[in-house]
Amino acid sequence: MNGLRYEGKVAVVTGAGQGLGRSHALFLASRGAKVVVNDLGGTTDGSGASQTPAQKVCDEIRAAGGQAVPNYDSVSTEAGAQAIIGTAIDAFGRVDILVNNAGILRDKAFKNAVESDIRPVIDVHLWGTIWCTRAAWNRMLEQGYGRVVNTTSAAGLFGNFGQANYGAAKMGIVGFSHVAAIEGAKANVKVNVIAPAARTRMTEELLGPMAEKLNPEQVTPVVGYLAHEDCEVSGEVFSCGGGRVGRIFVGAVPGYFNPQLTAEDVREHLAVIRDTSSFVVPRNAMEEIGLLMKFGSAR
Numbered sequence: 001m002n003g004l005r006y007e008g009k010v011a012v013v014t015g016a017g018q019g020l021g022r023s024h025a026l027f028l029a030s031r032g033a034k035v036v037v038n039d040l041g042g043t044t045d046g047s048g049a050s051q052t053p054a055q056k057v058c059d060e061i062r063a064a065g066g067q068a069v070p071n072y073d074s075v076s077t078e079a080g081a082q083a084i085i086g087t088a089i090d091a092f093g094r095v096d097i098l099v100n101n102a103g104i105l106r107d108k109a110f111k112n113a114v115e116s117d118i119r120p121v122i123d124v125h126l127w128g129t130i131w132c133t134r135a136a137w138n139r140m141l142e143q144g145y146g147r148v149v150n151t152t153s154a155a156g157l158f159g160n161f162g163q164a165n166y167g168a169a170k171m172g173i174v175g176f177s178h179v180a181a182i183e184g185a186k187a188n189v190k191v192n193v194i195a196p197a198a199r200t201r202m203t204e205e206l207l208g209p210m211a212e213k214l215n216p217e218q219v220t221p222v223v224g225y226l227a228h229e230d231c232e233v234s235g236e237v238f239s240c241g242g243g244r245v246g247r248i249f250v251g252a253v254p255g256y257f258n259p260q261l262t263a264e265d266v267r268e269h270l271a272v273i274r275d276t277s278s279f280v281v282p283r284n285a286m287e288e289i290g291l292l293m294k295f296g297s298a299r
């Protein structure tokens with residue numbers, strides 16, 4: 001079987017100065033992609049800036065014979081995102097792959113959270129993903145090719161104490177990706193999402209003893225596939241960590257049906273309403289609305 005390679009492809013990886021992004025950038029470059037290594041170089045909470053992390057990853061790539069250029073802009077503004085994609089265009093003439101990975105944390109119980117805890121987290125994760133994708137999007141549509149890999153988190157998909165800001169941003173990324181996948185389909189632009197778990201500076205205190213078994217390099221193969229021409233899926237979410245990869249999806253159960261539905265019906269039929277033993281995974285909003293009719297008429 002042929003190995004996955006990226007010759008002729010230009011990749012942008014945001015937040016690639018360390019952690020997961022660094023691993024993704026090294027992998028793509030080692031398989032022939034020309035890579036823009038973006039990183040603002042701040043602390044985990046998003047304060048400060050430094051060119052060193054992105055520069056060091058570029059040095060590593062070049063030392064191994066690959067091609068890379070650094071970019072130090074923030075993903076969180078439209079101008080920053082345009083400059084990041086602009087770096088790819090100036091250096092390599094195109095953009096084929098965008099890995100939206102940059103991220104920060106400002107954990108706080110929601111009852112104590114103020115704007116400065118919430119807004120910057122949404123700015124980097126959700127707006128960062130939207131702005132960087134927007135900056136590359138029309139080019140991808142026009143060239144009839146693109147692979148966008150976004151980064152969500154179990155904290156948004158399933159919830160985690162103290163991460164209302166982060167959870168909102170990360171679930172926003174999933175909704176954004178569902179729609180972008182639909183809009184990109186005709187132009188062979190695929191948009192998928194990973195929900196990773198890996199030992200990085202962001203998680204070193206959170207993962208405890210599990211950290212030992214969770215290397216960033218065990219997440220990157222999933223990005224590698226989703227960023228490749230061979231990728232067959234779009235609009236999907238994949239949990240990955242420690243070498244495991246599996247789909248996470250939003251499903252709909254048949255539930256309970258009564259055209260004269262009452263509040264009492266909901267109370268009395270809660271078990272069947274919540275029964276997940278059978279379900280479907282709608283491909284878009286209209287399909288879900290169609291299911292209301294289908295489930296109803298089947299009873």
Ligand code: NAI
Binds near residue numbers: 076101
């Ligand atoms: P990390 O802190 O090691 O790396 C994040 C990188 O993003 C840093 O190098 C940072 O300088 C950069 N960055 C932050 N704000 C930026 C901005 N505005 N513009 C450009 N670059 C910026 O963290 P890690 O763990 O590698 O996280 C990568 C992504 O994976 C994040 O989106 C994170 O939320 C997500 N994630 C990570 C998990 C894990 O287990 N490590 C779990 C779930 C999600």
